[in-house]
Amino acid sequence: MASPRITLTVPGPHGDREIGISNPDRVIWPEAGITKRELAEYFIAVAEPFLAANGDRPVSLERFPDAVGGESFFSKNPPKGAPDYVEAVTVTYNSGRRHPQLVLTEIASAVWAAQMNTIVFHPWASLASNPDHPVELRIDLDPQPGTGFADAVAAAHGLREVLREADLEPWIKTSGNRGLHVFCPIEPTHEFLDVRHAVIAAARELERRMPDRVTTAWWKEERGERIFVDFNQANRDRTMAGAYSPRALPAATVSTPVTWDELDGVDPTTFTVRSIPERLASVGDPWAGMQDNPGRIDTLLGWWERDLADGLGELNFPPDFPKMPGEPPRVQPSRLNPDNWPKPDA
Structure with missing residues (x-):
């Protein structure tokens, strides 16, 4: 039997909003017993840091009609019947198509999204006011089979050195799973392709310094037991779970900002929907002020x-994506026909 509908009072910049939550006792994370x-x-509870990281920018909602582990789908544009405080901005996708994309301007929008069965929020690297020019350089450190979180930590420390040599200040968060996300605030002076090239440059420099521990190989068969530096997360319309966004994983983990000093001792499984409000109350938001001094990608x-x-x-x-100028063959190296795609040194 469905649980009765409740109403939550949600504070915001325009006063309190009353938001109805249907089936509030429905369990979304069965293993953790966490409800809607x-x-x-x-x-x-996490309104301020959540909006600082994910607000005022295009965002995609990952929605789960039942519970984690079940079917899911993405919402990019505001669905029919969305309240007027759920805003949108028209963006251009990699295909050249233009379409409205959701924008969160107050925490009521996120609560409404939760009512619409949203678990994961995927923000763009750019702001709604200037969606074509990123304000963050983002690098995803993705553990491959045979590696784990500790390997990602080692790679992150190496990446921090590389980025600082390039006159950028890196900030870090857990992915909510096995990896790490490194962000650098940047001035919105370059479009996505330039930022992607800056990420590739940093990734290649890290790979030169840690060849046995990290890789930029796009094809899984070439990665080995190394951390993959996922440069493609820097593309237009490519997103990762936002800071303080829950993940659709059994333990209800959250993608959580951490300080560099605490990184070596972090256990990402302890950062959950239930633990993060207490963490924020005790240690604050490690990403507070992140956008105060953006850098430039000129060196990269x-x-x-x-x-x-x-x-x-x-x-x-x-x-x-459409085939891009200078792009290598879109075929696994083991299946490459040298007659059709001669190697560069052939």
Whole structure:
């Protein structure tokens, strides 16, 4: 039997909003026993840091009509019947198509999204006021089979050194799963392709320094037991779980900002929908003020040009992107026909 509908009072910049939550006792995370009501209340509890990281930018909602582990789908544009405080901005996707995309301007929008069965929030790297120019350089450190979180931590420390040499200040968060996300605030002076090239330049420099521990290989068969530096997360319309966003994983883990000093001792499984409000109350938000002093990607773009001159060109794009200039063959190396795609040194 469905639990009765409740109403939550949600504070905001325009006063309190009353938001109805249907089936509040429905269990979303069966293993953890966390309900829909708890999820909605979580967003109220983490409103300030959640909006600082995910608000005022295009965002996609990952929605689960039943519970984690069940079917899911993405919502990008506001669905019919969305309240007027759920805003939108028209963005251009990699295909060239233009479409409205959701924008969160107050925490009531996230609570409404929870009522609409949203668990994971995927924000763009750009703001709604200027969606074509990222304000963050983002790098996803993705453990491959045979590696784990500790390997990602080691790679993150190496990446921090690389980025600081490029005059950028990196900030870090757990992915909510096995990996880590490194962000650098940047001035919105370059479009997505330039930022992607800056990420590739940083990734290649890290790979040169840690060749046995990290890789930029796009094809899984070439990665080995190394951390994959996922440069394609820097593309337009490519997103990762936002800071303080829950993940659709059994333990209800949350993608959580941490300090560099605490990184070595972090256990990402302890950061959950139930534990994060207490963490924020006791230690605060490690990402507070992150956007106060954005850097520039000029040094990394100089490294990109240097690598081009040395014969290192473009890397593969995701399969749904149009074929891009200079892109390598979109075929696994083990299936490459040299008659059709001769190697560069052939």
